[in-house]
Amino acid sequence: MPDAIRKVNVIGHLHPDTDSICAAISYAYLKNQIDKPIYEARRAGTVNRETQFALRHFGFVEPALITSVAPQIKDISFQHQPGIDAETSLYVAWNLIQESKVDTLVITDADNDIEGLISVKDIASANMDIFDAAVLSSSKTRYTNVLDTLNGEMVAGDPEGCIEEGRIRVGTTPEMMEGNIQPGDIVLVTNRYETQRFAVESGVSCVIVCNGAHVSHVVVNEAQKRNCTVIATPYDTYAAARLISMAMPVRAKMLPADKVIHFSVNTTIDDARKVMTQSRHRFFPVVDEGGHYAGVVNGPNLLDPQKKHVILVDHNERSQAVDGLEQAVIMEIIDHHRIGSIETSAPAYFRNMPVGCTCTIIYSIYRENGVEIPANIAGLMLSAILSDTLAFRSPTCTPMDIEAGNALAKIAGVDIDTYADQMFDAGADLTGRTAEEFFNSDFKVFSRGKVRFGVGQGSFMTENSRKAAEALCGPYLPEGAKVNEIPVVFYMFTDVKSQTTEMLYWGPNSEAMVSRAFGVTPEDGVATLPGVVSRKKQVTPALMSTLLEMSEEDGE
Structure with a gap:
């Protein structure tokens, strides 16, 4: 791997489900065992309750959120x-x-x-504001600043003090200073003893002696008596007068x-x-x-930002991916869905297999590389397989999923039936949940050409929990379609044990779409689909085909 790569983000799809999150964590762990330790799991959205349960059960925290892989200032x-x-x-x-x-x-x-x-x-x-003679006092300038600016020496006074009052003046002779110098002023003078002493006796707060001139003990003693600061600078009067305002603090x-x-x-x-x-x-x-x-x-x-490097798991459709993907380097895609719309700027490792779960593929990669699977990682991968295959009941479930699930359960030390019931019950819990939260817990957008639609799914172990979810989520469907910028939306409420789905829908001609796609007659806005439990295999292909046909019939 090139040294220029700082790290690789392993990311699942938007509205992540259990497979999306668990696959990201499990694959990042695997890659860190066989490559440089720069792989980090990320989530692209809010983690649903089913996934939260799995993470807590096996001692994991949620991966950090990532909403875009566009180059950043970092x-x-x-x-x-x-x-x-x-x-x-x-x-x-x-x-x-x-x-x-x-x-x-x-x-x-x-x-x-x-x-x-x-x-x-x-x-x-x-520096150009030459008429603001009170600039040092108004800004409460410290004498240390004056000393640094004028390369000066503190002859009398406290270097840590600050200028509290007065204006900047240039003193030439006592005659010229009389009437022009006020108590508290800051006066620049030369080597004339009379001028130095007159300035001190006039009650000024600071005398700056230019040209590296000698300051007599008499002047110093008088200044100390009057609490007057005396600074000597090697600069001539012209240079000192130009520089002194630059002593003010940047604040x-x-x-x-x-x-x-x-x-x-x-x-x-x-x-x-x-x-x-x-x-x-x-x-x-x-x-x-x-x-x-x-x-x-x-x-x-x-002009030349370093592109982020990513691995995508459990998706390969642009509509399901984080923002900025076109500005990132896609290194790998590990997925079990249909080949979608993501394009890569360079060759990438793409592993797509017709199995029920991404974690089944990842389990195979662990075995191929001879990497031992820790018990907690095995638990996450098992959770993903049970979730995606509805505990081996889904038609998408393959012998590979069952084999991987049983092997992972043994490593994790859990009973599959008991754990599956606990996980699905946790996912169906509606306590404190909003309609928006439930809607987004497992929702995907699909597109082909001009056809765009979304399909969500919730899995339930009891009829009561399923009906409660339908009542909560149903009224939100129009808003869900608006937020995702799609014309129609479908939501599957799947009973795991009876392997039946009740589908709710919203959008123009959505009832006709459901009726035509599944050969059923919806009642009261609900389509009952016996034996339909898989979004990937049974629902999305049927809807995509139907919507494409209807679009062609309408001449779009």
Whole structure:
């Protein structure tokens, strides 16, 4: 396997049933035994109660949800630019931008959460605002920032203090300063003793001595008495005057966090591109799955994302797969349904067998590779086989399914009949369930050409549980069709023990479709289908054939 592959997601179909989930877990485990340990089971939707029971019974948790396999920010090489502290000076920020070749810096707190954003344009704009003489006091600038910006030395005062008041002034002579300097101001002076002392005695908060000039002990002592800060800088007055406003902290000019456009590592590349085209910024913060700052990304970073690698189990129809599949690399398909509509961009291992369950195929692959099946994995695979074959009662059940089921039951240490009753009863439990939840517990969309329809199925051990499910789910069928964007929907309520299905339906001509497909006359919106228990073998082919014929007759 190429080194470029970070991991492979093993995914079942949308609205996952027990086979879909158990096949993903079981096959990911198998692949990790015979290949690099980078295979991870995923679910494409909500796990139904029957499957929840199987997972709990054998000590598993639900696989992580995956709704799209389109490339995400995590699949590109974005820049892991460190965040900066909110007290960082504009001067330091400017230098960081020049060094990093990134025109945007992210301000973060002690927990590495985003506090704001500052760009080269923000810094340039602040530098051009030459008439805001109170910028240091209004932003409560720390003296450490002033020292760093002016390459200065603290002659008197507290480096950890901050500028609380005053405007920036340039002092030339006492005569020119008189009347122009106010108590609390920050004054830049040169080497003239008289000018330095006059500034201190005027009650200014800070005197900045330029040109590396000497500061007399008299001036220092007087400054200490008056609680006046004195800083010496090697820069001349012109340079110091231009630089000093750049000592203000970035928080004074940053774009606050609530206005910052950022992406998650899980944001898709397509979504990121759309946002970038509508923003003036070139670089955007990226946060990790915990919401903490992780780096920055720009447009060119999105040009060559690494495609996700997937293995599909228990389906091979595009309508049943997660979003973004056309942007992923399909490595394998393990399935037991009809050959559907999924296309691959490169050759893929495709194993499709006419058996009752995907896990029966996976059981064969375990044996072919000589991999020992742990008891808990055996339990999951058994659960899938019992579910898909209705405990070996379905016409889709083959001798291979029965052989695999018996062998897996022995490994798992369970009695098939007892466990099957428990599992089906758990799946039929309607306590606290909504119609939508039940509808989606095992529902698939099928398509061929212009024909699209959906078929759901619930399996029940008692008539009371089946009737209760029909009453709950029946009124939801129109909404289920709307959500899935299909014109007609059919739902099977199957009695496992009597091997009879009562079918509910909704949509234009749906009653005529059912009548024609199965040769029955529905009563009160319900079609009774004796001996019909398999969606895959008995229902979907009959409906597909009927809908195609009716479509041709209508000239569509």
